[in-house]
Amino acid sequence: xxxxxxxxxxxGNINITETVVYAVFISVLIVIFAFLATRKMERxxxxxxxxxxxxxxxxxxxxGDTMGxxxxxxxxxxxxxxxxxxxxxCLGLFGLRPITADLNCTVPLALISFVMIHYNxxxxxSGLGYIKHLASPYAFMFPMNILSxxxxxxxxxxxxxxxxxxxxxxxxxxxxxxxxxxxxxGSPVPFFVIALPLPLNFFFDMFEPVLQAYIFVMLTMVFTxxxxxxxxx
Amino acid sequence: xxxxTPQAFIQAMSALGAGLAMIAMAGVGIxxxxxxxxxVESTARQxxxxxxxxxxxxxxxxxxxxxxxxxxxxxxxxxFANPYA
Numbered sequence: 114x115x116x117x118x119x120x121x122x123x124x125g126n127i128n129i130t131e132t133v134v135y136a137v138f139i140s141v142l143i144v145i146f147a148f149l150a151t152r153k154m155e156r157x158x159x160x161x162x163x164x165x166x167x168x169x170x171x172x173x174x175x176x177g178d179t180m181g182x183x184x185x186x187x188x189x190x191x192x193x194x195x196x197x198x199x200x201x202x203c204l205g206l207f208g209l210r211p212i213t214a215d216l217n218c219t220v221p222l223a224l225i226s227f228v229m230i231h232y233n234x235x236x237x238x239s240g241l242g243y244i245k246h247l248a249s250p251y252a253f254m255f256p257m258n259i260l261s262x263x264x265x266x267x268x269x270x271x272x273x274x275x276x277x278x279x280x281x282x283x284x285x286x287x288x289x290x291x292x293x294x295x296x297x298x299g300s301p302v303p304f305f306v307i308a309l310p311l312p313l314n315f316f317f318d319m320f321e322p323v324l325q326a327y328i329f330v331m332l333t334m335v336f337t338x339x340x341x342x343x344x345x346x
Numbered sequence: 347x348x349x350x351t352p353q354a355f356i357q358a359m360s361a362l363g364a365g366l367a368m369i370a371m372a373g374v375g376i377x378x379x380x381x382x383x384x385x386v387e388s389t390a391r392q393x394x395x396x397x398x399x400x401x402x403x404x405x406x407x408x409x410x411x412x413x414x415x416x417x418x419x420x421x422x423x424x425x426f427a428n429p430y431a
Binding site: 116268271272274275276278279282324325328331 | 404405408409411412415416418419422426427
C-alpha cells in the first residue's frame with residue numbers, strides 16, 4: 114500500500130509533492146476568502162463578512178481567555194494556525210490527501226511554536242531567570258526539564274500527524290473493501306461507496322481535524338502563557 | 347526446517363514488533379474511559395457546566411491519545427518504511 118504523498122514534479126533535486134501543491138492552494142484560497150470578506154464592510158455583516166467576524170471573534174475570545182487580555186498580540190498567529198491546520202486536515206472531504214498527513218507540514222509549524230515559546234520565555238524572564246526557571250524546583254531537575262521541553266515540539270508535530278495519517282489509512286482501507294465488495298457482486302461501478310462511509314467520513318474528516326487543530330493551538334497558547342507569567346507567583 | 351533467509355527473518359520480526367507495539371493502546375483505553383466516566387459523573391452533579399466539561403474532556407482525550415499515537419507511528423514505520431529491510 115502506497116502511503117506517502119505522490120510526487121507531482123521535481124525541480125532539480127527537490128520533490129514537489131501533493132502536500133506542497135495543496136498547501137499553496139489552501140493558502141491562496143484563504144487569502145481570496147479574506148479579500149472577499151473585507152471588500153465592502155458594513156455595520157451589520159452578512160455573507161462572507163459574517164463568517165469572518167465569527168471566526169475572528171472566536172479566536173480573540175479564546176486567546177483572551179487562555180493567555181490574558183494583555184497578550185492579544187498572539188491572536189493572529191493562533192488564528193492562522195487554527196484555520197490552516199483545520200482546513201488542511203479536512204481535505205479528505207474533497208478527495209484530496211490531507212496536508213497534515215505528512216511530517217513535512219507539521220514539524221515546521223511545531224518548530225515555529227517552539228521558537229516562539231522560548232523566545233518569549235527569554236524576553237519575559239531575562240536570560241538568567243530563564244536558566245533558573247529550568248533548574249526549579251530543585252537543581253537536579255535541570256536535565257529533566259530540558260528533556261521535557263525539547264520533546265514538546267516532537268509530540269506536538271506527531272500528535273496531529275499520527276491522527277490524520279490513521280484516518281487516511283482507515284478511509285483508504287474502507288474504500289478498498291467497499292470496492293471489492295461491489296466487484297464481488299459483479300458490478301463495474303463500486304456502488305457500495307455511495308453512503309456507507311459517511312459515519313467514518315464525519316469522524317475522520319470533520320471532527321478529528323478540528324479537534325487536533327484546536328489541541329495544537331491550545332497547547333501552544335498554554336505553554337506560551339506559562340513561560341510568560343511565571344514571575345508573578 | 348527449510349532455510350529462512352535473513353531478509354525474511356527481518357520482515358517477520360518487523361511484523362511481530364508492529365503488532366506488539368499496539369499493546370500500548372490498552373493503557374490509552376483505560377485512561378480515556380476513566381476520563382469519560384469522571385466527566386459523566388461531574389455532569390450529573392452539575393448539569394449547567396456541561397459545555398465546559400465537554401470541552402475539557404475532549405482536550406484530555408486528545409492528550410491521552412498521544413501516547414497511543416506514538417505506538418501507531420512505530421507500527422507504521424515498521425510496516426511501511428522499515429529501515430532494516
